[in-house]
Amino acid sequence: MAAKSQKGPFGHLITFLSPGRGGLRSKEKQIIILILAVFSCIWIGAVFFLPDRNSEGGKVRIVSDFRKNVQEAAEGIILPPPPADSVVNANPNIRHGVIDKPDPHKVAELENLNAQIELDEEIERIRQNQAKQVLAKPNVDPEKVPERSSEKSFQSNDLAKPQQKPVQEDSGFPLINGGEDKDATARERRDYVRKMMQHAWDGYVKYAWGKNELRPISLRGHTANIFGSSSMGATIVDALDTLHIMGLNDEFKKGRDWIAENFQASHMSGDVSVFETNIRYVGGLLTAFAFTGDEMFKMKAKDIVDKLLPAFNTPTGIPYALVNIQTGYSKNFGWASGGSSILSEFGTLHMEFSYLSDITGNPIYKEKVEKVRDFVKKMDRPGRLYPNYLHPKTGKWGQMHTSVGALGDSFYEYLLKEWLRSGKLDTQAKEMFDEAAKDIEEKLVLTSSSGMTYIAEMKYGRIEHKMDHLACFAGGMYGLAAKEENDENSKRWMEIAEGITNTCHESYDRSDTKLGPEAFRFTDAIEARALKQNERYYILRPETFESYFLMWRLTKDQKYRDWGWEAVQALENSCKVEGGYTGVKNVYQVGGQQDDVQQSFFLAETLKYLYLLFSDDDLIDLNQWVFNTEAHPLPVKGVNPFYRPASS
DSSP, X not given: OOOOOOOOHHHHHHHHHSSSTTSOOHHHHHHHHHHHHHHHHHHHHHHHTSOOOTTSOHHHHHHHHHHHHHHHHHHHHHSOOOOTTHHHHSSTTOSSSOTTOOOHHHHHHHHHHHHHHHHHHHHHHHHHHHHXXXXXXXXXXXXXXXXXXXXXXXXXXXOSSOOOOOOOOOTTSOBOSOOBOSSHHHHHHHHHHHHHHHHHHHHHHHHHTTSSEEETTTTEEEOOGGGTTSOOOHHHHHHHXXXXXXXXXXXXXXXXXXXXXXXXXXXXXXXXXXXXXXXXXXXXXXXXXXXXXXXXXXXXXHHHXXXXXXXXXSSSXXXXXXXXXXXXXXXXXXXXXXXXXXHHHHTSOHHHHHHHHHHHOOTHHHHHHHHHHHHHHHSOOGGGSOOSEEOTTTOOBOSOEEOSSTTTHHHHHHHHHHHHHTTSOOHHHHHHHHHHHHHHHHHTEEEOTTSOEEEOEEETTEEEOEEEGGGGGHHHHHHHHHHHHOSTTHHHHHHHHHHHHHHHHHHHHTSSSSOOOSEEEEOSSOEEEOXXXXXXXBOOOOHHHHHHHHHHHHHOOHHHHHHHHHHHXXXXXXXXXXXXXXXXXXXXXXXXXXXXXXXXXXXXXXXXXXXXXXXXXXBTOTTTEEEOTTSOEEEOTXXXXXXOOOOO
């Protein structure tokens, strides 16, 4: 009896397909294999592209998970993801959010892969949170500031030093400290902000004196690469005028003495940001000079700018972003559109450089920035909008991306403010601002389905319905332009100012912590909320409070002070720690992770604007002073007796 065949089904198939007796000819075998392959591809493709229905079980759920795993594996091969917290920690203290930015093309590809899944999940999470009402709107009673779970409330006896009596200026001079409001509630709230400044400063002095910034949780110094590789007291220089305005005279003297004895531009090492060095160091020193007349401040500012001048040695005069203070070697960021310079950086030098020329008698500084603006003015604007990138060698625009947030913001701000700082004599600045502001109004200022005003971005001719926290300064900018120009645009621009400021407040009010996200979006389902993980952090930014302050001064609408007080409570509740104040990594999570960085601009801008919000209008009178983009007030030429021009 013949033995039973031990071949399995695959063995029979191989025998069947093999040539020879009992098998198929080669041509027939190839046809059958081809047919099987085609059917296999059709089956796999059909299953792989089934719609995601993750809420249901069965094969659809399994296939969806399989597809997601394949996508994640592919992303890891094509573009390995950064560490989970690198978005915030890579360089969290950047004023305009552009240092060490990854290649935007690769970021866009990565984001697009998961955008739809992330949006669906976020919408569901928001609906659940809205149903639960996770955190009530803050109480504006100054006696009822909520406590952070791990800390006591901020009481006056937390202060190590007594309050200093403000220095009274001679009659007829602009008020640069004092300035109490007649309203008792405003005075209480202003005093509270002053105590916040004291807490932030004391932590820096105790744990990071002389370093650039403070890590208030780990209680040590912090230096980001925008400052190069050396410790140059960025917080001291940045905070100095805030200390003066608040009447913290002992603290001001301590900072002044450190600068006189320790700060030397020649000691800066590594590549420093021309833009950040200008707005923080140069701006801070120029304001200290205007306030006090101390020649030391002026000479320190001059020394820094002299070290920055090699960055302007380009065929167009458009400066590079980075300069090595020791060697003068300058360059741009590799990620910035093929080595381009950035609009918000080279466009945010004019106020400081022009004022420095006036007080030193050296025209070179003003000539440098005038050449920059002259070159930009003669350029054609694609679609009547300024792209964010301009190559300093070729003189050609880079990527067609326009933003009033990161990469673009303070270029527009300085066109308006240099016109004001010059005593309204710089008509070129006003002309360029008016053109840009009207074109932004026409092309980028949009209204959401519920009526919220926001400023979108333009990328290669297509609108992206996203607004950066950085763009929240535009509420104050349009309001200031409406008041100062007082022309046919003013009514519209004031409405835009009120709308933008309201929208930025909504981005705070719609978060669980009552702090605003780094960016927020507008879709059919979501308004004024961050949708992506790398947009949910808050790093103590000031732009929304800047608009509160300016809109309060311009309109006297009480809501701006109320909103400012809500912000004070939110900062105390989520950001205050033993050593000072820290940013948070997710504004939609109460008690969540913190970033352990007290930004220098928190003392320079955030607390200054909140303090002035609750002060009398005579303190830093807007007719006498113009704030640079780091909130350092510079005197108005021909109006302010603290202008202190060089003797002719």
